[in-house]
Amino acid sequence: MLNAVEISNLTxxxxxxxxxxxxxxTIKQGDFLGIIGPNGAGKxxxxxxxxxxxTNYDGTIKFFDxxxxxxxxxxxxxGYVPQKPEFENNFPAxxxxxxxxxxxxxxDDNKVDEILQQLWIHELRHRRIGELSGGQLQRVFIAKALxxxxxxxxxxxxxxxxxxxxxxxxxxxxxxxxxKQGITIIWSSHDLDAVxxxxxxxxxxxxxxxxxxxxEKFFSDDKLVKQxxxxxxxxxxxxx
Amino acid sequence: MSFEILTYAFMHRALIAGTAIAILCSVxxxxxxxxxxxxxxxxxxxxxxxxxxxxxxxxxxPLWTAYGVSIVSALLITKIKEKYNISGDASIAVLLSxxxxxxxxxxxxxxxxxxxxxxxxxxxxxxxxxxDTVAIVALTGVILMIILLLYRQILYSTFNEKQAKVSGVQVxxxxxxxxxxxxxxxxxxxxxxxxxxxSALFVIPNVTAIMYGRGFKQTMIISITIAVSSVIAGILxxxxxxxxxxxxxxxxxxxxxxxxxxxxxxxxLSKN
Numbered sequence: 001m002l003n004a005v006e007i008s009n010l011t012x013x014x015x016x017x018x019x020x021x022x023x024x025x026t027i028k029q030g031d032f033l034g035i036i037g038p039n040g041a042g043k044x045x046x047x048x049x050x051x052x053x054x055t056n057y058d059g060t061i062k063f064f065d066x067x068x069x070x071x072x073x074x075x076x077x078x079g080y081v082p083q084k085p086e087f088e089n090n091f092p093a094x095x096x097x098x099x100x101x102x103x104x105x106x107x108d109d110n111k112v113d114e115i116l117q118q119l120w121i122h123e124l125r126h127r128r129i130g131e132l133s134g135g136q137l138q139r140v141f142i143a144k145a146l147x148x149x150x151x152x153x154x155x156x157x158x159x160x161x162x163x164x165x166x167x168x169x170x171x172x173x174x175x176x177x178x179x180k181q182g183i184t185i186i187w188s189s190h191d192l193d194a195v196x197x198x199x200x201x202x203x204x205x206x207x208x209x210x211x212x213x214x215x216e217k218f219f220s221d222d223k224l225v226k227q228x229x230x231x232x233x234x235x236x237x238x239x240x
Numbered sequence: 241m242s243f244e245i246l247t248y249a250f251m252h253r254a255l256i257a258g259t260a261i262a263i264l265c266s267v268x269x270x271x272x273x274x275x276x277x278x279x280x281x282x283x284x285x286x287x288x289x290x291x292x293x294x295x296x297x298x299x300x301x302p303l304w305t306a307y308g309v310s311i312v313s314a315l316l317i318t319k320i321k322e323k324y325n326i327s328g329d330a331s332i333a334v335l336l337s338x339x340x341x342x343x344x345x346x347x348x349x350x351x352x353x354x355x356x357x358x359x360x361x362x363x364x365x366x367x368x369x370x371x372d373t374v375a376i377v378a379l380t381g382v383i384l385m386i387i388l389l390l391y392r393q394i395l396y397s398t399f400n401e402k403q404a405k406v407s408g409v410q411v412x413x414x415x416x417x418x419x420x421x422x423x424x425x426x427x428x429x430x431x432x433x434x435x436x437x438x439s440a441l442f443v444i445p446n447v448t449a450i451m452y453g454r455g456f457k458q459t460m461i462i463s464i465t466i467a468v469s470s471v472i473a474g475i476l477x478x479x480x481x482x483x484x485x486x487x488x489x490x491x492x493x494x495x496x497x498x499x500x501x502x503x504x505x506x507x508x509l510s511k512n
Contacts, residue, residue, distance in 0.1 A: 051406045075408035087400055091274060094455035101396040102407060128453055144403075 002064065004029040004152055004184040005050070009059035012045050018207065019045040020057075025203060025212045027186065029151070032178045034199030034215065035188040036228065041206045043188045047156055050186075051080055063152065076104070079145030083156040085137055089130045095140050096125040102144040115143045119173060135166020142173065152184045153177065171198060192225070204228055245479055254365045254485075257373045258471040260380040261432045262441065266449075266467035267387060268425045269442030270460055271418060273450070274398050276328065280317075280419075282439035283332040284426040287313035287339030289435045291427075292360045293346040302360065306427045313339065314423035318416070363434035363486035365475060372431060379428050383421050394418065395456060432471070433486040440490040441467065448497045451504055466496050 005027040012020040020042045027033050037043055048054040050061055052068060052075070060067055063074045079102075093101075099112050116122040119139045124132065132140065145153060155174075162170070175198060177183045189195050195202060195215065202218045204211040210228070211218055218224055245251055265281075272280055291309025295302030313335055321331045347357060359367065368376070387394060396404040397411045405411045429438055449463035474489025503509055 053402065053405060072408075075406065078406070080403065080406045082400075082403060085400070086402075088274065090450055091399060092450050092454060092456050092459035093395075093399065097395075097455050097457070098399070101392060101399060101404075103392070104408075106392075126455070128455065 002029045003027065003062070004031065004064060005186070006062040006065075007050075007059070008062075010046070010049065010061065011058040012042070012049060012054065012056070020049075021208045023059075023205075023209045025209060027184060027201070029184055030178070030182050031201050032174075032185045032199045033187065033201045033203060034195035035186065035203045035205060036190070036192065036195055037188075037205035037210070043205055044156070046205065047154060047188065050154065051078070076148065077151045079148070079150035079153045081138075081141050081145050081153070081155040085141045087129065091129060093129050094126050095121060095129060095132070098129050098140055099143045099147055102147045104148050108147075111147055111149075115147050119143045119146075120169070133166070134162040135169070138162055138166065138170060139173070142170075146177070150183070152186065155185070155187045157188050157190065174198060192228075245476065250366055250368075251475075251479070253368050253370065253373045254475050255472060257368045257376045258365055258432055258475055258489075259468050260377045261429045262445075262467035262471040263464050264380045264383060264425050265429050265438075265441040266445045266463040267384065267460060268422055270446045270449075270463055271394060271398050272422060272442055273446045275418070277422075278443050279329065279332050279336075279439060280314075280422060281426050281442040283317065283336040283339070284310050284314055284423050285430060285435045285438040286336040288427050288430060289360065290339040290342035290346070292430075292435075293343040293350075293357065296354070296356055297346045297350045302356070303427060303430075306360075306430065307424060309339075310423040310427045311420055314419040315416070318419055359434075360430055361434050361436055362484060363430070363432050363437070365432045365485050366479070368431055376428055376431070379424065383425060386417070386421065390414065390417070433489060437486050437490050440493060444490070444493040444497055445470070448493075448500045451500050451509060453509055466493065470496065 003026045007026070008024050010020055010023040011018070023042075023046070035043055035046070045054065049057050050068070055069065060069075062068065063071070063077055066074050068074050096112055096116065099116065100109075103109075103112060113122065113125075116125055119142060121136060121139050121143065124136060124140075129137070129140065142153075142155075171194065174185060174187070178185050185199075187195075187199065196219045199215050201213065202211065202215040203209065204218065204224075211224055269281065272278060288306040288310040291306035292302040294300075294309065295305030298305070317331050317335045320326060320334075321328060326334075393404070393409045393414050394417075396407065396409050397414045401411050404414075426438055429441055433441055445463040445467040446459075448466055449459045452459065452462055454462065470489050470493040474492045475485050477483075477492070478485040478488040500509075
């Protein structure tokens with residue numbers, strides 16, 4: 001099957017630290033990849049590089065065989081859901097206006113209604129964006145990411161500050177997008193249990209690529225999980 | 241009050257030019273306010289004062305030099321902000337005072353204040369000529385057309401630059417475009433309310449409209465309505481009572497803001 005993403009020898013150096021050191025892995029079309037790693041492991045740097053926000057790297061990143069440094073159209077294949085949707089709380093835009101911002105072709109107007117219905121937020125479409133709960137907001141941003149029918153959905157730790165019911169709904173939406181619509185999902189998360197439940201592949205990042213492969217392999221290997229947990233725990237202690 | 245004033249040709253010109261400027265300023269202003277650039281219009285207006293003085297001194301039509309200086313300053317302020325990592329408000333303060341300082345020095349070279357300078361400082365909408373009116377309406381049309389064509393990209397990059405960039409919007413180009421359009425808008429609007437009150441037209445109708453808690457398009461329509469009513473009411477009231485139009489326009493807009501705040505405090509509007 002076609003490679004959706006191919007990352008080769010990706011290295012990102014900041015003045016005082018090497019954020020990513022010689023990372024290589026591929027993501028097949030239709031994969032559901034969970035990217036895990038402690039804080040400061042380079043997940044954001046990896047995403048920024050994949051999304052074209054950081055162009056200062058060595059190595060190559062390809063989406064569907066196109067090098068993103070040479071392609072001007074690769075954005076079209078990607079939908080991105082940010083970690084925390086940052087906007088002015090009183091920004092005067094309704095849910096449907098925000099989703100429509102993502103829409104490239106005006107002619108696809110029905111698509112907005114369709115996607116709002118699919119994500120259970122159609123009744124919120126005239127509500128102002130600042131009035132929504134965390135879970136509702138998350139679905140609005142997923143809708144915005146999906147409105148152009150992307151082949152790849154990239155989600156950056158998107159479940160912080162969202163209630164359990166919304167998290168469950170979010171998981172079932174992701175599962176459906178991946179299994180029924182065949183969308184390749186790349187999801188960075190701290191939640192090992194959730195990654196174990198949802199993803200079929202895992203990439204474990206800690207500046208270098210610590211592990212990449214089927215999630216069953218990762219989660220059935222106690223030693224790997226333990227090593228990962230220790231690394232995150234150290235990070236956690238370090239932060240306190 | 242008689243309706244006689246509505247038969248004067250200068251009043252027609254003032255109302256037409258004033259309405260065009262009101263629409264232009266409220267649309268541009270909404271993007272500036274949401275980008276946290278509320279004082280940007282003020283800074284550009286002050287720097288255009290330097291341009292106006294330059295034009296009067298050199299014997300060039302002052303609005304042309306003002307357009308030039310305003311656009312150059314707009315680009316300069318953006319570059320300085322990026323390159324030297326100066327905060328937005330500080331770089332605006334620098335630009336604002338430089339414009340006035342340059343203007344004052346040039347004026348003192350040319351032998352002190354003239355009537356022309358006063359009309360640019362405080363506006364002169366009742367003196368606007370046929371040519372000016374045509375130019376104002378045409379510029380308003382062009383700028384609104386550009387905004388309409390790039391509506392999604394401008395709105396998206398105002399909402400969230402990073403996400404807009406990821407979606408392939410050329411955010412840097414859009415930012416420069418907005419800044420240049422703001423520069424042109426400011427100088428166009430100087431004729432209505434003058435250098436000193438310009439940011440009122442950018443900010444007050446929009447701050448008021450945002451309080452009504454609606455979507456983007458509705459907010460824009462509310463803001464345009466407030467701006468146009470303030471300008472028309474301001475021009476007519478000021479004529480009847482023989483007071484300054486610029487001050488009256490701005491006070492009227494502030495009145496609408498105060499009433500809106502009152503309604504909001506009474507809990508009649510949504511919390512956002």
